[in-house]
Every structure is written in C-alpha cells, then in structure tokens.
Amino acid sequence: MNDFLTTDVLIIGCGIAGCTAALTLADAGVPVTVITRARRPEESNTYYAQGGIIYQGFQDSPDLLAEDILRAGAGHCNPRAVQILAQEGAGAVRRILLERVGVQFDQEADGALSLALEGGHSLPRIIHATDATGKAIELALLHAVDRHPNVTLLTGHTAVDLLTPSHHGLNRLAVYEPRSCVGAYVLNQEQGRILRILAKKTVLASGGLGQIFLRTTNPPGARGDGLAMAYRAGVRIINAEFVQFHPTAFYRQNAARFLISEAVRGAGARLVDGQGRPFMEKYDPAWKDLAPRDVVARSIHREMLENDVPNVFLDLRSYIPREEILAHFPTIHARCLEYGVDITRDLVPVVPAAHYFCGGIWVDEWGLTTCRHLYAVGEVACTGVHGANRLASTSLLEGLVWGERAARHILGELPGSRLHDPADIPPWRDDGTEPADPALISQDMSAIKHIMWNYVGLVRTTPRLARALRDLRQLDIEIEQFYRTSRINDALIGLRNAVRAALVVATAAWQNRRSMGCHYRE
Template sequence: MIREKTEVLVIGGGISGCTAAIKAGDSGKSVLMITKTSDPMESNTRYAQGGIVALGENDSKEILYEDIMRAGAGISNPLAIKIITEEGPRLVFDFLIHEIGVSFSKNEDGSYNYTKEAAHSKKRVLHHYDMTGFEIQKKLLEKIKTIKNITILEEFTAIDFITSHHSSENPLLKYRNNLCLGAYALNNSTGEVNTFLADATVVATGGIGKLYQFTTNPECATGDGISMAYRAGADVTNMEYVQFHPTMLYTEEGSGFLISEAVRGEGGRLLNKSGEEFMIKYSPEWKDLAPRDKVTRAIYNEMAKSESSHVYLDVAHYYTGEMNIHSRFPGIFEECIKHKINIEKE
C-alpha cells in the first residue's frame, strides 16, 4: 500500500478543486489533487453551458442579493448569499478572467456579451458561447500545469477520510475535536487502496446528480465527498434541496443533454403538446424565466395534463439575441442536429 504525505490534499478537480489547488499552490504549499476519472477534464464543471453570474449594466450586488433571495423563496442562508454577492462577481474578473485567462464571449464593440438566466432581473451572466464550463475547466487545468508544486493524480477514488478518531489507538481521543489527517483512495487501475496524509484536506467532489436515472450530470457526480464527510461525523444539511434543471433534450432513451437556460434567456419559449405557451399561467411576471423549481413544476404539470412525455422549446420564432442562433449556441445546435432537430427553424 502506497503512503504519501502532502501539505494540501484536494479531492476533486472541477472548478472548486482546481481553484483550491491553484490558491494553495500559489502560496507555496505542496498540493496533491486527485480525481477519480481518467480524464481530469471530466467533471460537472466541464458540462456547464449557460454561463457564470457576474454583474451587468445598471446592476449591483444589492439587486443580485434580492434576486437570489426571491429565487430561494426566502429560505436561503443570508450570510452565504452576502458572501456570494459581494465576492462572486469580483472573483469572476480577478480570478477567472485576469488570473486564469478564461475567455468570455464579447460583442462586436469589444464589450462583454452578458446574457440572462432564470430569476435574474438583469442581464448579468458571462458565457463562452454555450460551452462556458469547458472553457473554464480547460483554462484551470492549463494554469495548474504551470504551478510546479501541484501534482495531479487521475483515477484515484477517495473512499474515506483518515481522522484522528478512527485511526487512533487512544480511546480518549474521541473526547477531543476530530481532526482530518488525509484520505484513503482507491487506485482504480490496480485496485489498491492508497493512504494520502495531509495537513489540510479539501473536499471538492461535486454533487449527486448521477444518483438519478435521468440526469445531465456525468458519471462522476455521485456525492462521494458528502458521504465521506457524513461518515467522518460532519453535519450534512439541506440534502433535500436538489436542483432539477427544467430543460433536457428529450429522446426515448434519455439523452442526458442539457438545453441551457440561456436559450430561454435569449427569448426561447416553452410550448405544450398543443403548441400553446404555458409559463404565463404559472408565473405571469417571469414567464419562461421563472425560477427553476417553478418552471420544472409547470412542465411536469403540462405533461401530466396532456399525458405527454415531453414539452417543446421554441427559440427559432422568439430569438432575441444579437449573434445568429447557430453562432450563439453552437454546442446545442450540433447536438440537436444529430437528433434531426434544427433549432434555427423549429
């Protein structure tokens, strides 16, 4: 069994893990980042399409705060939202654009092309066409390769934290605070369990989407870090709040391909089996850009009423964007064409 010691162990290599690794690496710490996939690009981050929230024109952190609170139906943690609204938009520029070199789509005059997504009262979402996550993940990994004290090990699946409680022979230790000393990880290729000891361990293993049969999430999104933390005695809260993205390309087998909310942000409208727009009935104010839980419930309701397996999303007749549809949504266009749907026409 291999036993390694590092100053910072980062479990997961999506936007969270890469960011933690870069920050720790830049501060001079030795960093080991492990991912359970063979390709470090593979993560939820890589599949994000629509974009990332910053602040648009005539916008402010106060308006963003109000929008998030309203979308969260008043039960979001105000302190968390305060941090996100105060630090998030600044970090998009300082970290992603200036430090990492992420290229967000621009207008012809060189200004950023902000788009709108559900529940946002302003156009404030920066995007790289409809492949924002791919661009971010690629640039983060490129940056990591330039930092000598960061090592990436692919195909290592973390299975449990090593804690002072469960690895000590002294039973009295359980009356002291539990300390995380690193993690055990399975070497996917050899089947061997390795011990990675660390002064600090960062869990960045992403969400649980792949636990569902139909999902836009990749295979790696199985909530490993959450269960490891739970087994180590961490408080796990709000597990009942799972975000269902309202629109995925419907095929009988379940395509798993997301149709970004930005399609509705650029005018696209949902239609039921009879070709009628329906969001106005469910959310007269926000219509197709109502918060995701409302849109999801409305779609479900329309499908149940009409005994249909799907609804329609029409961007061809309602598009409001500046670029043509194909240029604005190249990934979605190509994927839909594979299924014989031309989103510029139908």
C-alpha cells in the same frame, strides 16, 4: 503493500472550486495534491455547465444581485453568505478567471464582455463562452493547475473514505478528542491498491449527486461521493432535501440527457406543448418562461401529467433569428443534430432532470466544516447561498468564491499545522475475496435511480417518501454486505456512496413537511 503519501493540502475533486483552491494555494508556494476519480481531469459538473457565470451588469450592484438570489432561494438563504457572494464575486471573476487564467468570454463589437439575461435575474449580468462556459473555465483552470510546480494531479484515483483518527487511528484515546480529518484512503484504480494520503488540511470539492436520479444532466461521477464520505465521518449535513431539477434537459427515449441551457429562454425561446402553444403564462404570469427553475420544472411536470405526454418542447425557431441561434448556441445545436433535431427549424423535446444539489456539507464563510482540518467547497458544500432553490449561474460563482476563500483560510492556518503520525493510521484492509459483480452493481444503481426519481423527485408525497425510505434502507443493508465481501473498485465505491447519498436526501425530504423552493410536497 499499501503505500502512503504526504502533502500539505489534499483536494478531492478538480472542478471550478477544487481547481481554484489548488491554484490559490500553489501560487502562494504550498504543495498541493489534487485527486479525481475520472481518467480525464476535466470530467466534472463544471465542464458541462453551459449558461455562464455571474459578473456585473450595467447599473448593477451587489445589493441588487443579493435581492435576486434571496428571492429565488424562497426565503431560506443564509444572508451573510449571499452578501459575501454578491460583494466578492465580480472581483474573483476578474482576478482569477479573466486575469490569472485568461478565460475567453464572449465580447461585443466594442470589446466589452457580452452580458446575458437568465431566469430570476432582474437584468443581464451573465458572462459566457457561447454555450460552453463551463468547458472554457474548466480547461483554463486545469491548464494552470496541471502545469504548476506545486501541484500533484492524480487522475483515476477514487477517495474511499476520509481519515479520522477517532475512527481509523490505532490510538483508541483519540475518541475523546474533537473530530478531525487527516487525509483520505484513496484507490489507485489502475493498480487496484489503496493509498493512505496524509494531509495537514483536506478539501472536499467532489461535486454533486445527480446520478442518484434516473434523469439527470450530471456526468457519471456525480454520485454523492463526498457527501457520503462526510456522513460516515460524522460531519454535519444540511438542506439535503433541496435538489434542483433543471426544467429543460433534452429528451429522447434511451438517449443520454443533456442540458438545454437556461440562456436559450433568456434569449427569447418559449416552452410550448405539442401544438406549439406557450404555456408558462398559466403558471407564472409575471415571469413566464424566465420564472425560477423550481416553478418552471413543476409547471412542465404538471403539463406532462395533465396531457399524458412524455415531454414538452422548447421553441427557438419562432422567437430567435437563425443566425443568433447558430452564433450563441453552437454546442446545443450540434448535440441536438446528433439526434435528428435541428433547433433552428424543429421544436426541441425537453423534460426536467436532476441538476444541482442546493444542500450539502455545512460550511462557514471560509468553507470550514464541523470537522477540524476539513473544508468543503463547491456543490458538495452548503454555504446557504442557494437556500431552497438556486438562482441561475450562481453555482460556478460560489465554487470560485469559496474555493479561493478556503485557500486563503488554509494559508493562515498552515504555519501552525503538522501532519498526523503516519504510524497511527494502519494500511487499508481489504477483506473482500470475490470480484465485484458488475451486473449486481448495475442492478442496484438502477434500483436507487428509480426509487429516487419516482418517490423523491419533483413532487413528493408522504406515502412516496415512506416507500423510498423502506426500499433504500433495505438496499443499504444489502449493498454494505456486498461491499464488505467484494474486492473494492471504483464502481463499488460509487454504489455504496450513492445509496448513502440517496438516504440522506430522502430522510431530509421526509423530515421537512413544508414545501419550499425545489422541495415540493403535496
């Protein structure tokens, strides 16, 4: 028997954006249900963010920060959203992260917050917790959320689809009403059954889509779930061609890719070839190794092609004192040592990897989508802050600012809102009779990753994109048939969402013939 739950606000995802929204609402007395497909709630892109979050530097100002963001965004940023981030960011960091949940950021000897410089920033303004800033933020927020009496946190629960009365409701006249969201169908992984969770307001905070690419810094859950669900619900999506590739992911054949933070280059490390020769001055004489990420990633890509090598290197040992490396980058040091690389003595092999989705679900300045009662915050959303290329350390700040803004807007809307009639939303019908074959899921995911990496990666051409669209459309047909005839599970849901997210990105890349930021067409 399919059960249903009701809640004032349903939040899908619990990274910085979802947790901030949940905590803001819960503190105001609103009952909130937060779901995550992960068994460990901290498993999110936020948790793996290394470098830091923008605060405020000496002789800094909102206008100066806005200028840096606009420059990195290749002239494609939403000026209003940039101003909101620049003006509200520092206050949100102080109010929520420092005072409300007490994140322990690094400090100088005099007790002042330690400020770091990162690529594209005109001065040091990044606060950090060594090289595990996201982990410190995520655990502090989750600690507050998990213990809050107004929050129900459900782990191991995968959102299947958004509930829209015009599509799922029994009242067929709902098709004449404006499109609205009343909750979600959600899979309880442990029990294998699907719940109807009905909510007055729903917030998508499901993160990014790096896992649709062969090489990525993202965790397994970043497969485009929120984007795909929004697409199926008819929600407007913009800027989907802008996928930022982080220049420096650790490279070992058949090993997991993990991020080597931009803060390493901010501290003085240089990108070098196999002979230890720096090369970034060839590509960007002004900014060199601290050029915007799209420039650095394409420069590395070009070096690899021209020299026919699988990777380039980061040189910390020649430019940063050993004691400083160990003090500031202990997590990176430990991870590299697992693969026999000592960053205080060895060159570190690196390659670009899919890192951050600059596009996403169109939202206004309060996180509202084009679907009534549906909000989107964090990486799944597109406020326009990042334009065509994200400035380093803006993503955590955007999630924080819009997580709080969405919650504030919801607080103003809830008094006049009511739950949709549960009788109008039927229980989930699972027509699949066969177990979902894990070998088929693995093969199809591998095909998606290779198509996206080879044809919709760092450098895009018309023939590559045409091939990607043909292959992905055929895969989409086969996967949808597979989905309809198999018993549903988390991996099958993820596969269906991944191919849809890949098609959204590839189609947007095909339609935009102009190179901009991290969308580069030859």
